[in-house]
Amino acid sequence: MRQEDWSKLARIMSKRSLWMVHFCTGCGAMEMPPVLTSRYDMERFGMISMATPRQADVLLVTGYLAVKTLKRLVQVYEQMRDPKYVVGFGSCTINGGMYWDSYNTIKDLSKYMPVDIYIAGCMPRPEAIIDAFLKLMDMIDKGEATGWKKYHKYYKQYKRNQKMAFSYRLDEVKDIEEGDGK
Amino acid sequence: MKAMELFSEAKEIKKGRIRIETTKDKVEEMIKKLKNNGYEHFVMLSCIDWIKDGKFELVYHMWSYKYKEHVMISIKINRDGETVPTMSHLFPQIETYEREIHEMFGVEFEGNKRLVSFVLEGWPHMPPMRKDFDTEKFVKEHYYKIPEVKEE
Amino acid sequence: MMKEYELFIGPNHPGATGNMSYRLWAEGDKVKRAETRVGYLHRGFEKLMEKRLWMQNVPLVCRICVPEPDINEAAYSMAVEDLMGWEIPERAKYIRTIILELARISSHLMTVGSIAASLGIYTAAQWGIGDRDYILDIFEEITGGRVYHIYIWPGGVRWDLPKNARELITKVLDYLEKRKPMYDDLILNNKVFIRRAAGVGVVPKDKAIEWGVTGPNLRAAGYKLDFRKLEPYAAYDKIDFEIPHYPKLGEYEVVSDGSDIYTRTAIRMLEIVQSIRIIRQALKDMPEGDVLLKQPQWFAWKVPAGYSYVRVESSKGEFGYFVVSDGGKKPVRVHVRGASYTHGINVMETIAPGLNIADFAPTAFSLDVCPPEIER
Numbered sequence: 001m002r003q004e005d006w007s008k009l010a011r012i013m014s015k016r017s018l019w020m021v022h023f024c025t026g027c028g029a030m031e032m033p034p035v036l037t038s039r040y041d042m043e044r045f046g047m048i049s050m051a052t053p054r055q056a057d058v059l060l061v062t063g064y065l066a067v068k069t070l071k072r073l074v075q076v077y078e079q080m081r082d083p084k085y086v087v088g089f090g091s092c093t094i095n096g097g098m099y100w101d102s103y104n105t106i107k108d109l110s111k112y113m114p115v116d117i118y119i120a121g122c123m124p125r126p127e128a129i130i131d132a133f134l135k136l137m138d139m140i141d142k143g144e145a146t147g148w149k150k151y152h153k154y155y156k157q158y159k160r161n162q163k164m165a166f167s168y169r170l171d172e173v174k175d176i177e178e179g180d181g182k
Numbered sequence: 183m184k185a186m187e188l189f190s191e192a193k194e195i196k197k198g199r200i201r202i203e204t205t206k207d208k209v210e211e212m213i214k215k216l217k218n219n220g221y222e223h224f225v226m227l228s229c230i231d232w233i234k235d236g237k238f239e240l241v242y243h244m245w246s247y248k249y250k251e252h253v254m255i256s257i258k259i260n261r262d263g264e265t266v267p268t269m270s271h272l273f274p275q276i277e278t279y280e281r282e283i284h285e286m287f288g289v290e291f292e293g294n295k296r297l298v299s300f301v302l303e304g305w306p307h308m309p310p311m312r313k314d315f316d317t318e319k320f321v322k323e324h325y326y327k328i329p330e331v332k333e334e
Numbered sequence: 335m336m337k338e339y340e341l342f343i344g345p346n347h348p349g350a351t352g353n354m355s356y357r358l359w360a361e362g363d364k365v366k367r368a369e370t371r372v373g374y375l376h377r378g379f380e381k382l383m384e385k386r387l388w389m390q391n392v393p394l395v396c397r398i399c400v401p402e403p404d405i406n407e408a409a410y411s412m413a414v415e416d417l418m419g420w421e422i423p424e425r426a427k428y429i430r431t432i433i434l435e436l437a438r439i440s441s442h443l444m445t446v447g448s449i450a451a452s453l454g455i456y457t458a459a460q461w462g463i464g465d466r467d468y469i470l471d472i473f474e475e476i477t478g479g480r481v482y483h484i485y486i487w488p489g490g491v492r493w494d495l496p497k498n499a500r501e502l503i504t505k506v507l508d509y510l511e512k513r514k515p516m517y518d519d520l521i522l523n524n525k526v527f528i529r530r531a532a533g534v535g536v537v538p539k540d541k542a543i544e545w546g547v548t549g550p551n552l553r554a555a556g557y558k559l560d561f562r563k564l565e566p567y568a569a570y571d572k573i574d575f576e577i578p579h580y581p582k583l584g585e586y587e588v589v590s591d592g593s594d595i596y597t598r599t600a601i602r603m604l605e606i607v608q609s610i611r612i613i614r615q616a617l618k619d620m621p622e623g624d625v626l627l628k629q630p631q632w633f634a635w636k637v638p639a640g641y642s643y644v645r646v647e648s649s650k651g652e653f654g655y656f657v658v659s660d661g662g663k664k665p666v667r668v669h670v671r672g673a674s675y676t677h678g679i680n681v682m683e684t685i686a687p688g689l690n691i692a693d694f695a696p697t698a699f700s701l702d703v704c705p706p707e708i709e710r
Binding site for chain 2: 372373376378380381382384385416543544545546548557559564565640641642643645652654656658666667669671675676679680684709
């Protein structure tokens with residue numbers, strides 16, 4: 001078998017057994033229990049929640065992120081093994097949502113880690129979550145969910161942005177080298 | 183109407199809500215007296231920033247299950263560096279409230295050994311709940327200036 | 335001689351009650367010392383509220399307690415009404431009671447399920463969350479939202495109940511009543527659960543009030559205290575209901591000296607029964623009429639200067655709003671007292687020493703610690 005065929009096979013396998021990190025980062029975590037349990041039952045699609053990041057494929061960022069959580073989230077994300085996918089959940093991950101002027105939440109998740117798919121709304125309904133996961137599976141099948149490759153490629157830029165957010169001070173970050181991503 | 187009998191400076195602002203304005207050296211005695219007279223439940227400790235007067239107002243809320251009365255003991259301190267004696271030996275949860283107010287307003291509580299950071303981590307700026315901290319300006323200067331990741 | 339070691343629970347951990355973490359110092363299997371760490375959910379609500387108009391704050395406040403958002407709306411609205419001197423229509427009071435009690439049932443179902451799940455009875459979590467969804471369906475029918483409703487607001491409620499509300503609610507209540515014996519068999523009459531939960535995570539009765547414990551946790555310690563009776567709001571003063579408290583556990587066996595995981599779970603199950611009773615009465619007695627006061631233009635509200643503290647009995651305990659106004663268009667200060675503030679930090683840190691590590695998560699779940707209301 002050729003290399004492409006192998007990777008295609010791997011994609012088909014992995015899209016049907018996505019495991020999700022159990023990390024309630026924000027209030028969107030409230031709609032996860034119904035999705036995971038008997039009524040909407042995500043296990044039909046081969047998705048379950050996993051406590052350890054090393055065994056998980058999907059990182060679901062449920063809603064707004066305080067800077068303190070972002071630090072932990074980056075650690076969790078970096079512990080996950082490739083290929084890994086990030087789903088931004090709710091309007092807070094897109095532009096800050098209703099916390100657009102809050103001093104403690106980050107506004108745009110894609111500045112800190114690559115996001116494969118967003119779910120809009122506050123908060124998204126379980127049907128929307130399932131729909132997003134089905135779309136993600138489709139993207140994996142077609143080989144379009146390549147956020148993790150982007151993270152490798154532009155690692156320096158992502159690190160710079162993360163450091164800028166963590167330090168709460170832009171003037172201190174000037175000495176961080178301007179990474180061009182190469 | 184128990185608190186009205188205990189303290190002459192008490193004022194009833196509505197049914198079941200009593201407000202006492204006092205100074206910081208009398209607070210400890212008052213809380214002790216209320217605690218021994220049926221006001222067993224310490225509700226919370228709030229801080230209000232009256233920037234026009236240059237004062238912080240600390241409000242100690244206490245509730246009596248027996249008399250169904252809520253007492254707010256209010257003291258005013260200067261905004262700049264005035265310290266307040268801690269009350270955490272009277273009710274254990276005051277420790278956490280003082281910790282929060284120390285972080286959010288920058289009030290120093292003398293004798294509280296646990297004034298370490300509470301919800302913020304490594305916050306280098308002005309305490310955010312102060313009125314002169316402009317959160318919108320901070321967000322624009324901080325989060326919006328972080329560049330997007332450029333793809334080639 | 336065993337060596338002391340440090341152990342992190344959370345924030346990415348199924349044993350942590352939401353996005354918060356505990357730092358434990360343990361020796362072997364025994365916890366020596368615990369420290370609660372919060373701040374992962376801090377959004378600065380109190381700062382944002384000072385920047386927004388009185389009316390704009392209504393959609394903001396419900397985000398403070400995610401499992402039970404309606405109590406926030408109710409408490410904030412009551413504080414504004416208190417400062418404005420408004421008396422809301424009678425029908426609105428009954429509708430508020432129905433909504434608040436439905437929210438209490440939904441929150442309790444989830445808590446009971448989580449407590450049982452943290453002790454290994456995963457079926458309970460599936461059931462609790464599944465049954466809670468039927469209540470969310472009612473909310474959706476009435477308010478349009480599943481989780482955040484923004485239905486209760488200053489001056490009453492936004493609109494009247496739909497015509498079929500009575501049938502919808504009664505159907506779900508009948509279903510829940512039928513389900514209750516199944517929950518009892520699965521959880522509270524289950525020998526395994528009793529062995530694991532009885533006498534674990536005790537909040538001593540003589541310290542409970544001094545530590546600021548409120549709500550079901552206080553009633554489990556043996557006090558018959560409930561702010562729905564002590565300071566009635568909405569229509570609770572016209573409704574007949576009981577306050578379940580230790581040692582009157584009704585159909586459940588008294589297996590311990592109270593205020594342990596078992597008693598706290600039993601109290602919550604009994605409160606669901608009482609909530610069902612309250613909703614049935616409210617549906618029966620609800621008068622006809624308006625549901626919202628005639629209000630001034632929403633963006634031109636000026637609230638008279640003053641201090642107001644209002645409290646509601648949430649599913650977790652006393653939930654209070656301290657609102658200060660200087661007569662302007664925006665509040666000067668809104669301070670929220672979440673019940674978990676004391677339960678999650680001081681109480682948890684004090685009762686943790688001596689617990690087994692395996693009992694730590696059930697204890698936190700049974701105190702119903704909800705981190706967003708701690709840090710706001």
